[in-house]
Amino acid sequence: MNTNSNSYxxxxxTVMVVIVALTLAFVSGALKDTQNKNVKxxxxxxxxxxxxxxxxxxxxxxxxxKYITTALTINSNAEIISDNKDEAFDIDVNKxxxxxxxxxxxxxxxxxxxxxxxxxxxxxxxxxxxxxxxxIALNEDKSTIFGANFSHASETPGLGAEISLPAFQSxxxxxxxxxDKNEFVSIAVMKAGQTTDKQDxxxxxxxxxxxSKGVEKMLLNCIGQYExxxxxxxxxxxx
Amino acid sequence: xxxxxxxxxxxxxxxxxxxxxxITVQVLGICSALAVTAKLEPAxxxxxxxxxxxxxxxxxxxxxxxxxxxxIRIIVQLVVVASLVTIVxxxxxxxxxxxxxxxxxxxxxxxxxxxxxxxxxxxAMANNPWESFVDGFGNGFGYxxxxxxxxxxxxxLGSGTLLGFKVIPHSFYEAGYANNxxxxxxxxxxxxxxxxxxxxxxxxxxxxxx
Numbered sequence: 001m002n003t004n005s006n007s008y009x010x011x012x013x014t015v016m017v018v019i020v021a022l023t024l025a026f027v028s029g030a031l032k033d034t035q036n037k038n039v040k041x042x043x044x045x046x047x048x049x050x051x052x053x054x055x056x057x058x059x060x061x062x063x064x065x066k067y068i069t070t071a072l073t074i075n076s077n078a079e080i081i082s083d084n085k086d087e088a089f090d091i092d093v094n095k096x097x098x099x100x101x102x103x104x105x106x107x108x109x110x111x112x113x114x115x116x117x118x119x120x121x122x123x124x125x126x127x128x129x130x131x132x133x134x135x136i137a138l139n140e141d142k143s144t145i146f147g148a149n150f151s152h153a154s155e156t157p158g159l160g161a162e163i164s165l166p167a168f169q170s171x172x173x174x175x176x177x178x179x180d181k182n183e184f185v186s187i188a189v190m191k192a193g194q195t196t197d198k199q200d201x202x203x204x205x206x207x208x209x210x211x212s213k214g215v216e217k218m219l220l221n222c223i224g225q226y227e228x229x230x231x232x233x234x235x236x237x238x239x
Numbered sequence: 240x241x242x243x244x245x246x247x248x249x250x251x252x253x254x255x256x257x258x259x260x261x262i263t264v265q266v267l268g269i270c271s272a273l274a275v276t277a278k279l280e281p282a283x284x285x286x287x288x289x290x291x292x293x294x295x296x297x298x299x300x301x302x303x304x305x306x307x308x309x310x311i312r313i314i315v316q317l318v319v320v321a322s323l324v325t326i327v328x329x330x331x332x333x334x335x336x337x338x339x340x341x342x343x344x345x346x347x348x349x350x351x352x353x354x355x356x357x358x359x360x361x362x363a364m365a366n367n368p369w370e371s372f373v374d375g376f377g378n379g380f381g382y383x384x385x386x387x388x389x390x391x392x393x394x395x396l397g398s399g400t401l402l403g404f405k406v407i408p409h410s411f412y413e414a415g416y417a418n419n420x421x422x423x424x425x426x427x428x429x430x431x432x433x434x435x436x437x438x439x440x441x442x443x444x445x446x447x448x449x
Contacts, residue, residue, distance in 0.1 A: 009308040016315060020322045027326050031333040038336035151340075158277035158397065158423035206420060 043089075050120055050135035050149040051113055068120075071109045076101050078228040093124045093133075097221075106225055111137070118146050121226055125218025128210040130154040132163065132218065136172070142230040143178040145187075150215065160211030168205065175200040177223055177230070184227045189216040251374045255381040257443070262385040263436045264446060267353040272386055273428040275345055279402050282390035283383075284338065285345050290379025292327065293355050294372055296320045300363040301371035307364075316359040317350075324349050354382055389431045397422030 002008060044064040045055045051067060071088035073081045082088070088107035096104040109120035119142055123134045134150035148169045155161040162168050172187065177200075179185045185199035189212045192203045204212030223230070261267045268289075275285045296319050300307075307315050328346045331339035339346070349355070358378050363371040394400055396419050399407040407416070421427050440446050 003306065003308050004310065009311055012306070012308050013311055013314070016318060020318055024322060024325055027329050031329050034333040035329075035336075038332065042336060042340070156277070157275070157281060207423065 046149050046151060047109060047120055047135050050137040050147050051111055051118060052137075052147040053113075067111050067113060068109050069112045071107060074106050074108060074226070074229055076104060076106065076225055076228065078226075078232060081105060093122050093222075094131075097124060101225065104225065106229075108226065108229070109135075113146075116140060119230075121223055123150075123218050123222040125214050125221065127152055127155045127163075127214040128160050128208075129156070132211065132214055134215075134218070136219070136223070138177070138230070143176045145172045145175050145177065148172040152211070155211050156208070158207075159205065160208040162205045162208060163211055163215055171202040175202065177219075182231055184224060184230065186220040186223060187216070189213065189219075248370055248373055251370050252377040255374070255377040256384070257381075257439075258446070260381045260385065260439070261354045261357070261378050262382055262432065263439045265357065267357050268382055269429075269432065271345075271348055271352055272382075272389060272432055273425045274348070276386055276390040276393055276428050277397065277423050279387070279390045279394045281345060282386040285349075286379070286383025286386045288327065288346065289349055289352060289354065289382055290376060292320065292323050292349055293358055293379045294375030296323055296355060297358055297363040297371040297375035298368055299323075300359045301366060301368040304364050312364065313356070313360070316356060320355050320359070321350050354378055385432070385435060388435060389428055392431055393422045393427060397427075 003012075041060050045060045048055050048060060048063055048067065053063060053067065055063060068085070070083055071085045072083050073088045073091065075081060088109070091105055091107045093107070096106065107122060109122075111118040111120060117140050119138045121136050121138070123136060125132050130153035132150060132152045132155065134148060136148045137146040138144065139146050150163040150169060152161060152164055155163065175187050177184065177186055179199065188196050188199050188201040189204045190196065190201045191209070192206070195201065204216075255261060259265065262269065262272055271285065271289075275281045296316070299319050300316055303315070303319075324346060328339065331346065358375060362374045366374070391401070394402075395406065399405060399412075399418050
């Protein structure tokens with residue numbers, strides 16, 4: 001057979017594309033459910049690790065049910081829209097960030113660790129190469145950081161990717177996002193050696209400046225949405 | 240069995256490990272050698288994934304080699320490689336989620352590895368399936384061991400760890416030893432690859448240009 005004729009080439013390409021498309025669609029369809037489940041379990045693990053709970057080799061689902069008492073959906077005016085745990089969990093934070101501030105549905109997880117209430121805020125931002133995200137847990141005073149967890153899609157290993165390591169994340173513990181006057185100031189991620197007196201700061205990553213700045217911006221943008229909620233305790237304004 | 244272990248097949252497997260190494264002799268796949276070697280673990284997994292994918296795409300292309308229209312052969316090769324990479328990545332996401340998160344972009348980057356196209360075009364298009372399969376493994380391992388050597392030195396000298404474990408004792412740091420930050424940056428990978436090539440050529444005189 002002449003494998004160089006135009007019609008043979010055309011038919012060959014068509015058949016090849018159809019076979020490949022069918023195979024890929026079949027593989028993707030067959031694995032979709034398992035993958036979605038993994039994504040959800042992974043999200044729960046990330047939320048738990050912001051509470052400094054080690055989820056390695058453990059049943060993350062059970063731990064999540066144990067520690068996360070409820071999850072609220074609020075708006076930027078600190079009004080509670082829903083207190084359905086699953087509804088808040090299923091909110092796509094990226095889609096909400098694209099809306100106007102007043103229209104956004106903001107999920108906040110409420111946890112109970114050893115009798116103390118913790119508030120967990122989801123974070124979404126951009127690093128050098130792609131998205132970065134994380135969860136930050138605040139103490140009862142809604143200001144002091146109890147723990148933080150960051151993940152990234154494609155930051156440089158050894159540089160920007162260090163944000164997902166405990167060494168970087170543990171720097172956040174004990175820092176405050178509100179200043180003495182109860183104003184929202186977020187946390188600064190600075191080059192080692194530089195100082196600021198306006199807000200709490202942590203050391204950025206050498207060689208990972210853009211990722212470090214991305215974390216700083218993500219904290220400011222995402223926690224900022226909850227500003228009103230964080231400034232109040234149980235409906236009343238903080239002194 | 241005699242065919243499986245014939246002298247030629249053995250050569251097909253052994254030559255890419257040293258005398259015709261894809262990285263140090265053919266200088267292919269350099270981009271990924273720079274990108275994934277800051278730490279030992281991603282280098283190991285990348286080496287393994289490339290080995291599997293190059294072996295199986297070699298096998299598939301070799302089986303199809305007599306039917307592929309000459310004018311679209313590169314496209315056919317690309318489609319085969321891209322589908323294999325996508326399938327591997329989907330399986331990792333479903334059954335080894337943690338590893339797939341860790342590898343993130345590297346899996347996709349396998350498609351752009353020049354070794355794959357090089358082997359498909361130069362070997363699988365002209366040889367029988369079994370030899371092509373073996374050739375894929377040989378080249379994959381040839382690629383992997385260079386990656387591991389480079390990553391070993393970069394992680395040891397750059398971070399003071401191996402596979403994430405601290406190996407340089409604390410007392411060294413107290414005595415004034417510091418990790419070399421340059422080791423983590425891509426230029427150092429290029430310099431280490433160059434050193435490997437230098438040693439390799441010094442030991443194999445026939446590789447030196449007259």
